[in-house]
Amino acid sequence: MSHLLEVTDLRKEYLLQSGLLSAVMGSRRVVHAVNGVSFVLDEGGSLGLAGESGCGKTTTAKLILRLLHPTAGSIRFAGRDVAALDGSDLLSYRRQVQFIFQNPYEALNPRFTILRSLLEPLIIHEIGRSIAERVERVAGALDRVHLNPPETFFLKYPHQLSGGQLQRVVIARALLVDPVLLVADEPVSMLDVSIRAGVLNLMRELSRERKLTTIYISHDLALIRYMCSVTAVMYLGTICEIGPTEEVIEHPRHPYTQALVSAVPDPDPTRPRRPVEIADTVPTPFQLPAGCPFADRCPQVMEVCRHLRPLLLPVDAGVRVACHLYPDSTVRKRVTRLMSEGYFRIVGVASPFKVGMDVVAIIGLNVARQKMTQARAHLQRLESVRYIGITTGTFDYIIEVVLPSMQDLLHFLMSDLARIPGLSHTETSLILDIPKQSYDWLPSALAKPRVFRDAAQPSRRRGGR
Template sequence: MLADSGTASIDGRLDGNGEALVAVAGLTKRFPVTKNLFRQPSSFIHAVDDVSFRLAPGKSLGLVGESGCGKTTVGKLLVKLLEPTSGEIRFRFPAGDAHGGSGQPRAFRRQAQMIFQDPYESMNPRRTIYDTIAEPLAVQGIGSLMDRVDRVTEILTQVGLTPASSFLFRHPHELSGGQRQRVAIARALVIGPSFVVADEPTSMLDVSSRTGIMLLMQELAARLGIAYLYITHDLAVARYMCHRIAVMYLGKIIELAETEELLRNPLHPYTRALLSAVPVPDPTYRRDRPDIRGDLTLPIDPPARCRFYDRCPIGTDFCRDNPHPPMEERAAGHWVACYEA
């Protein structure tokens, strides 16, 4: 259920300081494995399972984990590209703006936007850069034609595509990967949203372009007060971009903390394994390999126990015989879902 901001309480345990712009409680998304006209599906992919967190205005939350863990599905649920199976998503947008309930899709789109992973695939190759960026303004009925030209020129300058006049009437294939990603960012920000889901916005770029895009997103967040949900598999990028990090595994958040706290003191064995895989720029440095067994478990109707049990080096019979552990606060603001951590 996507709900308007109101007086009803929502799970506030996994939050940062201050009032939340986005509050998620018990968010779940299941996809049927097979569809049959004559009977209900009996098996489901548990893409997102009982996810809860809060995000304050102007802050960024990094959602990290290996491919297939449900990160992108969470992002699509938050911007209403998918509808949840169950759970709540509440937004509290700035005073005077629409609160983005399910009955106000146009107003909601003005406040919540998404930057997709592949900027080329997310653009119409037949449309000019001006048409691509100005489309949200036209859909929202913002400004006259000349106002839109001015606004597109302004946002192109803000994202570092200068002189803007030389980019307005180019097509996506005429730009480099870094330039296309800047256009994607401009398209998301042109209507002044409060909340942006960034789905691995630098993964398709080379290192030099990646650094420029990260600096740009940080600058725009600080200047415009945008809250980011930053989806990535790269902990180094998450450390640079995010105030807090949430680690996902097979549809569940298993650890959540302030960025430096999580990197200095990882509690969950899966988080430790992720950190051990981060390259160290020192050829003489040696570290122990993580004692992780097997491969990623299929997310189709997983057992009720801990999702990581089959691969866990510290799992016990108690972990096997009990439901998935709840998120518990082991230190100030540091939450983990593990019986043995």
């Protein structure tokens, strides 16, 4: 099934160049605002992006809205690559994806009347055949957000309305153009507590009525629980946990989610609570730790966490978690199953204390002769693959794939392996952490970014395996 929105390995980096010395020395610091975010959203679904300020949730929203260009990764909307849209396709995308700003006071031009602000999107998107029809649409939209009678708001300026009324105008403006996806960034955080529930109820009611797909961005887990069926918790530019909202909030798996949930006041005072305390040192987005981004604050940190970045992997109940407390067993189960099904055999195994520090994985893939070209092209497209060597086997080709880190290996095993065309399931072998000297070609191959040897080599495999 194709998804309405597919975000894949989305990244946004900013180059920082500050001070005379860094300018002279040419030293640059990179801010990783969004660092490999992936999720899908189906039509009619509602996703909450939760996390502290600066975790990358608003940048993710701006990338989806194409207000920013990603450094890497892709966003597909209704099957189309958003980065490739231009002209009328881009205009249509901008109509279908609407944004509700955090601050309604900044969302509207203070010099425009409410009527003019609401007519503008109709004119831009050529909705309505006459001015009378457009004014009628505006009146209908104001009525729908309970601003009655609508005509009394037409000639008012934003400063003449309360915060709640203004946010209703912003909602009306977003819905005027019949969007498919609505992205709301902290939609009630600037409003008085007394009117927040009214605005949220209105948004929920309108979303259901129009079968809108929604993304809510908030640091407030209670809001997300009320509004969203799926929740993604972000930390330092990455998603650390994602799954059905009730699962994520009732049974948080990731230590950071546990800390966030434990900080939310519980309306039931009789329920036992175990506060999770975390250190208040937040790493800066330009000094990302080599391993888990949460390692410096995590109460359950282990040695492996400091060296190996955890992948976002399925745990249970539809929840995926990026934490070494969980995926290890999943990976082990997956590897065991793949081995029992004959996908590969482990020829050598890394010593446990080295895992995550300096692991080099080499996988020998036996590929049917007629599929070799396809398989090679497929492997060359994979970011995790550093080196491909091709030799001829007795009945087929052997493609040796070098994966430079445990991270790449896990990704390869968990998702890439099953998609290689023409793979012979019985002969694939895996070597972990083999001594480099036994492969004299290896260091120079790894020193280069990506090396592909296209020509098939005669006879035996390299290294005398």
